[in-house]
Amino acid sequence: MKVLITGIAGFIGFHLAKKLLDKGETIVGIDNLNNYYDTSLKYARLKELGVIYDEQNPSDSFNSELYNNLVFKKVDIAHREELDEIFTKTQFDCVINLAAQAGVRYSITHPETYIKSNIVGFSNILECCRQFDVKNLVYASSSSVYGLNEKIPFNVNDPVDHPISLYAASKKSNELMAHVYSHLYGIKSTGLRFFTVYGPWGRPDMASYIFVKSIINGEEIEVFNHGEMQRDFTYIDDIISGIQKVIEKPASSDENHNKTVMFSSKSSAPFRIYNIGNSKPIKLMDFITAIEKKLGIKAKVNYKPLQPGDVLVTFADIKEFETEFNYKPEVEVEEGMNAFVDWYLSYYGSKKNEQSLVLRQD
Numbered sequence: 066m067k068v069l070i071t072g073i074a075g076f077i078g079f080h081l082a083k084k085l086l087d088k089g090e091t092i093v094g095i096d097n098l099n100n101y102y103d104t105s106l107k108y109a110r111l112k113e114l115g116v117i118y119d120e121q122n123p124s125d126s127f128n129s130e131l132y133n134n135l136v137f138k139k140v141d142i143a144h145r146e147e148l149d150e151i152f153t154k155t156q157f158d159c160v161i162n163l164a165a166q167a168g169v170r171y172s173i174t175h176p177e178t179y180i181k182s183n184i185v186g187f188s189n190i191l192e193c194c195r196q197f198d199v200k201n202l203v204y205a206s207s208s209s210v211y212g213l214n215e216k217i218p219f220n221v222n223d224p225v226d227h228p229i230s231l232y233a234a235s236k237k238s239n240e241l242m243a244h245v246y247s248h249l250y251g252i253k254s255t256g257l258r259f260f261t262v263y264g265p266w267g268r269p270d271m272a273s274y275i276f277v278k279s280i281i282n283g284e285e286i287e288v289f290n291h292g293e294m295q296r297d298f299t300y301i302d303d304i305i306s307g308i309q310k311v312i313e314k315p316a317s318s319d320e321n322h323n324k325t326v327m328f329s330s331k332s333s334a335p336f337r338i339y340n341i342g343n344s345k346p347i348k349l350m351d352f353i354t355a356i357e358k359k360l361g362i363k364a365k366v367n368y369k370p371l372q373p374g375d376v377l378v379t380f381a382d383i384k385e386f387e388t389e390f391n392y393k394p395e396v397e398v399e400e401g402m403n404a405f406v407d408w409y410l411s412y413y414g415s416k417k418n419e420q421s422l423v424l425r426q427d
């Protein structure tokens with residue numbers, strides 16, 4: 066199978082690529098390698114895939130030195146002509162769009178980035194799927210679409226008309242845009258609402274990473290809403306196994322579709338939306354305790370009020386996904402955090418360059 070992965074240098078894209086490459090799929094990976102967080106982590110993920118990216122020759126294609134079934138190219142999905150070139154060269158069986166500006170808090174200060182990557186970029190992906198006759202599209206949505214909804218667990222058919230960040234609004238927009246293309250052009254589209262993904266090679270702007278880094282460095286950790294938050298932390302391997310299932314079984318139209326009782330998650334068009342989460346929300350303080358236990362260091366906690374854009378609880382109802390794909394998340398938070406901490410220590414322990422530990426402040 067020929068698969069395009071956008072955002073391949075990112076946390077989830079990297080893990081997915083590794084899994085699919087090991088299975089022998091042919092992968093074209095693209096990423097704009099932006100500096101939202103430390104780019105050396107993105108280069109290191111590419112290196113782990115055998116791609117030695119050369120900043121001096123950014124417009125080159127890079128063949129992997131480890132996998133003869135991988136090619137990487139620096140491409141911005143918001144630049145249509147760059148994408149056209151990729152789609153012209155390869156007829157893809159499946160496109161997996163993970164490239165996006167992620168992060169809720171950053172969308173408060175940098176709204177334009179979300180419009181560019183998540184709206185313009187995603188519309189380019191849809192247009193390319195249409196013009197180059199790609200039948201199977203899988204794309205990342207997010208638990209943040211649930212916004213003001215406080216009914217838990219979050220069901221894919223709950224109303225999501227009240228987002229509280231531009232990030233969430235951009236992800237909901239992707240679902241709506243995908244429905245149009247599924248309806249008009251028969252593109253089989255599956256949107257996956259991920260719930261707080263963590264694990265080795267994770268994102269430096271996320272709680273798991275920030276907490277581990279700060280606790281190791283003896284720095285205070287900021288805990289918002291005075292610790293009264295719960296997150297449905299989902300281990301990366303459980304996300305990847307979910308994505309793989311969707312690749313193997315593209316969306317189909319709902320046989321029982323009834324135009325007088327509409328569902329958000331399915332349609333007369335080949336269109337689906339699913340939650341993928343652990344379906345077991347963890348109190349933030351329990352999450353921190355798991356890190357303290359693994360590191361053997363007590364955290365210095367600075368309790369802060371709720372941040373704009375943050376939701377109190379995320380909790381995935383994954384019944385649809387369980388039933389249709391025989392899916393079951395397998396990794397408990399303690400086991401997952403142990404794996405993350407082990408990776409963190411070996412990755413940064415083997416680097417003498419402390420610079421790479423400095424996070425962007427903006």
Ligand SMILES: NC(=O)c1ccc[n+]([C@@H]2O[C@H](COP(=O)([O-])OP(=O)(O)OC[C@H]3O[C@@H](n4cnc5c(N)ncnc54)[C@H](O)[C@@H]3O)[C@@H](O)[C@H]2O)c1
Nearest residue numbers: 072074075076077097099141142164165182205259261262
């Ligand atoms: N990690 C999570 O907990 C989580 C939760 C919900 C949804 N998601 C979504 O899953 C996807 C992957 O997330 P991630 O955690 O791997 O994030 P990430 O930031 O590590 O990966 C995204 C990658 O996309 C690239 N990118 C961004 N804009 C681009 C553009 N315009 N053109 C090309 N490449 C671009 C970035 O350089 C980055 O490498 C994103 O769509 C994100 O919104 C992630």
